[in-house]
Amino acid sequence: DLAQSYSVREGVLVCKGQPIGYIQTERMYENFELIVEWRFDPEKGAGNSGVLVRVIGEDKVWPNCIEGQLQSTHAGDIWNIGEFPMKVEASRTNGRNTRKAHPSSEKPLGEWNQYRILMDRGHLVLEVNGVAQNVAEECLQVPGRIALQSEGAHIEFRKVALRPIIAWENR
Numbered sequence: 001d002l003a004q005s006y007s008v009r010e011g012v013l014v015c016k017g018q019p020i021g022y023i024q025t026e027r028m029y030e031n032f033e034l035i036v037e038w039r040f041d042p043e044k045g046a047g048n049s050g051v052l053v054r055v056i057g058e059d060k061v062w063p064n065c066i067e068g069q070l071q072s073t074h075a076g077d078i079w080n081i082g083e084f085p086m087k088v089e090a091s092r093t094n095g096r097n098t099r100k101a102h103p104s105s106e107k108p109l110g111e112w113n114q115y116r117i118l119m120d121r122g123h124l125v126l127e128v129n130g131v132a133q134n135v136a137e138e139c140l141q142v143p144g145r146i147a148l149q150s151e152g153a154h155i156e157f158r159k160v161a162l163r164p165i166i167a168w169e170n171r
Contacts, residue, residue, distance in 0.1 A: 002023065004016070004018070004019060005017070005018065005019060005021060005023070005150040006023055006150070011158065012156050012157070012158045013148070013156065013157040013158070013160070014154075014156050015049065015148065015150050015154065015155045015156070015157070016150070016154060017047065017049075017150055017151065017152045017153040017154050017155065018150065018152065019150065020061055020150060020151060020152065021061055021149075021150050022052060022061075022063075022147040022148060022149045022150060023147060023148050023150070024052070024055060024145040024146065024147035024148075025145045025146045025147070026145075027145070028143035028144055028145055029053075029054075029119075029143060029144065029145070029146055029162070029164060030054070030119075030141065030142065030143040030144070031119060031120050031121060031164065031165040031166070032117075032118075032119055032120075032146075032162055032163060032164050032165055033116065033117070033118050033119075033162075033163045033165065034051070034053070034115075034116070034117040034118075034119070034146065034160075034161070034162050034163075035114060035115070035116055035117075035159060035160070035161040035162075036051055036114070036115045036117070036148070036157060036159070036160050037112050037113065037114050037115075037157065037158045037159040037160075038070060038112070038113055038115065038155055038156065038157050038158075039107075039109070039110060039111060039112050039113060039155070039156050040072060040109050040110070040153065040154070040155055040156075041109070041110065041154055041156070042108075042109040042110040044153070044154040045109070045153075046072030046073070046109060046153075047071070047072060047151075047152070047153020047154060047155055048070070048071040048072070048149075048151045048152055048153050049070040049071070049148070049149045049150070049151050049153060049155045050067040050068060050069050050070045050071070050079065050148075050149040050151065051067070051068040051070065051115060051117060051146070051147070051148060051149070052065045052066070052067050052068075052081070052145075052146065052147040052148075052149065053065060053066050053067075053068065053117060053119050053124075053144065053146055054066055054084070054119065054139070054140070054142060054143075054144030055144045055145040055146065055147050056142055056144045056145075057082070062081045062082070063081065063082065063147075064081060064082030064083075064084055065081050065082065065084055065144060065147070066078060066079075066080065066081070066084050066086065066124060066136065066139065067079035067080075067081055067149075068115060068117050068126045070115070070149070070155070072106070072109070073104045073106060074099075074100070074104075075100070075104070075105075075106050075113065075115065075128045075133070076100035076101075076102075076104075076105070076126050076127075076128045076131075076133025076134050077097060077098065077099055077100050077133075077134065078097070078098040078124075078126065078134050078136055079096055079097055079098075080096040080097075080098075081096070084139070084140060085138070085139070085140040086122075086124070086136040086137070086138060086139040086140065087136065087137045087138040088134075088135075088136045088137075089101070089134075089135075098134060098136070100126075100128075100133035100134050101132070101133055101134060102131055102133055104128075105128045105129045105130070105131035105133065106128060106129065107129065112158065113128065113129055114127075114128070114129055114130075114159075115127070115128060116130075119139070120165050121141055122137060122138045122139045122140075122141055123135070123136075123137060123139070124136040124137075124139050146162070148160075
């Protein structure tokens with residue numbers, strides 16, 4: 001039940017972190033720029049969440065997709081969920097996780113952070129507060145849903161802005 005995990009308070013989407021799951025778009029998106037602002041409550045402590053892109057296939061925990069990690073101090077890591085086809089930097093990859101390229105660019109707990117996720121054809125870029133933390137190439141080019149995770153921690157989201165990218169040949 002959506003209401004168990006998520007609520008809206010003063011224009012902010014509040015996620016309680018339980019039950020585990022995600023809230024997702026109804027529409028499918030293939031090429032886009034997504035801006036998401038998030039913060040963890042310092043009184044509740046650091047936490048874990050993520051932004052899922054190109055979510056395809058069965059609705060389950062966890063679906064086939066690419067995760068832009070939001071775990072505290074790890075924002076900008078890539079998690080490959082369900083063996084989603086893509087190429088990542090091998091030297092920073094252990095199993096399904098590709099660590100971010102730079103030290104954490106997150107703000108202190110309680111302050112708003114900005115994720116900019118660019119998903120353009122086979123190219124993915126994850127920027128945290130203006131720092132390009134990770135890239136993936138040759139990502140499977142399919143339309144998919146976009147989702148925000150409920151992964152055990154209280155997290156707040158505001159300003160979720162989505163700009164579809166239309167390929168030049170389709171204009």
